[in-house]
């Protein structure tokens with residue numbers, strides 16, 4: 001009885017339909033449609049698992065509101081939709097502001113990167129980005145205001161080389177990602193691919 005109970009507790013349930021077995025079942029994975037964008041400065045391409053809508057949007061909101069166990073299933077979404085069969089890759093997560101980390105008790109994007117690393121040993125995570133200055137919350141700002149707010153926002157604490165996968169959760173106008181890419185190029189990154197769970201309609 002005890003072993004059956006622990007099996008049940010540790011068996012993952014699908015991020016969407018909650019069926020036991022996998023953290024993301026094939027049927028729900030098929031409902032996601034990858035979004036790509038190519039015209040952000042310093043970034044070769046941005047690959048998002050889906051548009052910012054439907055069940056994935058709902059799960060991201062739940063995750064950021066405190067249901068951090070969803071991080072495992074969200075990492076499965078990223079792995080399935082945003083990466084080719086993997087060679088060794090380096091992921092740099094976009095940092096959360098210290099206010100948000102204090103509020104949530106967790107760096108939500110850094111946690112997604114850690115979950116990805118747990119899923120695949122060929123992934124390494126380098127948390128090299130920090131804020132150069134305080135930035136305003138981007139919610140409610142226009143595209144131009146967002147770009148100005150994020151300009152020179154980041155710095156890299158270490159040199160970095162080769163190809164880098166820059167990770168965000170929701171890519172809205174791309175201004176955060178573009179600002180992070182500037183810092184990574186300054187730190188020595190050769191090429192940058194942006195990865196996100198969802199792309200807002202503002203990005204299309």
Ligand SMILES: [Zn+2]
Pocket residue numbers: 014015016017018019024025026027028029
């Ligand atoms: Zn499912």
